[in-house]
Amino acid sequence: MEALKPVKSGKVKIDDVNLYYELYGQGDPLxxxxxxxxxxxxxxxxxxxxxxxxxxxxxxxxxxxxxSDKPDMHYTTRLFAKDCAGLMDALGIKKAHMMxxxxxARVLQWFALEYPEKVRSLVLSGPGSGKYSEKLEDYPRGVPxxxxxxxxxxxxxxxxxxHWGPGFMFSETFMKEHPDIVKKYQELIVxxxxxxxxxxxxxxxxxxxxxxxLIHKITAPTLVIVxxxxxxxxGTGNHVESAxxxxxxxxxxxxVLIEGGRHGYLREMPEKGHPPILEFLRRx
Numbered sequence: 001m002e003a004l005k006p007v008k009s010g011k012v013k014i015d016d017v018n019l020y021y022e023l024y025g026q027g028d029p030l031x032x033x034x035x036x037x038x039x040x041x042x043x044x045x046x047x048x049x050x051x052x053x054x055x056x057x058x059x060x061x062x063x064x065x066x067x068s069d070k071p072d073m074h075y076t077t078r079l080f081a082k083d084c085a086g087l088m089d090a091l092g093i094k095k096a097h098m099m100x101x102x103x104x105a106r107v108l109q110w111f112a113l114e115y116p117e118k119v120r121s122l123v124l125s126g127p128g129s130g131k132y133s134e135k136l137e138d139y140p141r142g143v144p145x146x147x148x149x150x151x152x153x154x155x156x157x158x159x160x161x162x163h164w165g166p167g168f169m170f171s172e173t174f175m176k177e178h179p180d181i182v183k184k185y186q187e188l189i190v191x192x193x194x195x196x197x198x199x200x201x202x203x204x205x206x207x208x209x210x211x212x213x214l215i216h217k218i219t220a221p222t223l224v225i226v227x228x229x230x231x232x233x234x235g236t237g238n239h240v241e242s243a244x245x246x247x248x249x250x251x252x253x254x255x256v257l258i259e260g261g262r263h264g265y266l267r268e269m270p271e272k273g274h275p276p277i278l279e280f281l282r283r284x
Contacts, residue, residue, distance in 0.1 A: 004048060006022040007024060007025070012086075012090040014083050014090065017071055019068045019086075020061045021059065022058075023056060025051070029088075029097065030058070030281070032058070032099050033084060033100035033105075035101050035102030035126075036199075037202045038102075039066035040060055042185060046274075051274075054278065060087055063083060064194055065192075065202070066192055066194070070194070077106045077208075080110075081114060082114075085114075088118060097121045098119055098122050099123035099277070101125040101266060102126045103128075103205070103209075105126065106209040108122060108124060109129065109215055116220065122221065122222040123223045124223070124224045124225070125225050125226070125277075126263050127246055128206075128209070129215060129246055143200055144203075157190055163189070164182065168232050168264070169262060169264030170268050212249070215250050221252065221283075222252065223253070225256040226257060226258065226265075227260070227262045227263060228240065228261055229260060230261065239263065254280065
């Protein structure tokens with residue numbers, strides 16, 4: 001099937017940093033915010049073709065990634081939220097449905113807190129919120145030791161490719177039954193992998209994120225959605241636990257568990273992940 005073409009794409013300057021973006025479809029705006037060190041490319045595979053049937057979908061590369069500029073500076077999830085707000089302003093998008101996965105869900109917590117007038121609804125997918133549990137006394141605030149050792153032992157590109165492998169992103173069954181899909185994602189990640197320095201800046205931004213003490217102030221209608229098996233503790237915490245905490249603390253938030261889903265449930269099982277998201281968006 002021929003890939004969907006963007007109706008508009010290009011770069012806009014936000015505080016002297018050029019951010020690359022793509023717009024698809026027509027209708028009410030839906031902004032998709034990617035995770036740690038991930039370019040906009042994976043969104044194109046399953047989410048853009050489906051969501052662009054119903055919405056005008058905006059995807060973009062964070063600073064430090066893909067075709068966006070890579071300023072050598074300290075990155076934070078709060079800064080990424082500011083970038084997103086600036087991009088929306090530059091494109092004339094006053095208010096949108098906002099959906100973020102993994103670190104993107106952390107970015108959108110700041111976004112909802114600091115730019116509430118821009119949020120029509122909020123979807124936090126496979127999220128974390130910082131040191132959300134007293135059990136996480138050793139929650140790493142820099143590059144997690146486990147990840148650092150794996151990068152050193154395997155090499156950076158192999159580490160990135162294996163990250164989209166069994167256990168964390170995909171189930172072993174899915175990898176055996178759909179090697180073509182897994183290979184497509186792995187190739188996308190390797191092709192779009194940022195320079196190591198900037199990937200590590202993204203990791204530090206994620207690990208230093210902390211909104212647990214503030215999320216009770218979020219006023220947007222919120223859906224928290226996570227795979228039931230997204231419980232890997234490798235530095236980013238247990239996403240099922242953090243999803244439950246977010247749901248408890250954000251007023252009126254709804255929680256959906258995708259049965260059998262891992263951190264890559266949106267890639268592995270979009271047929272399970274998309275319907276509750278679209279149903280939520282339709283209500284708001």
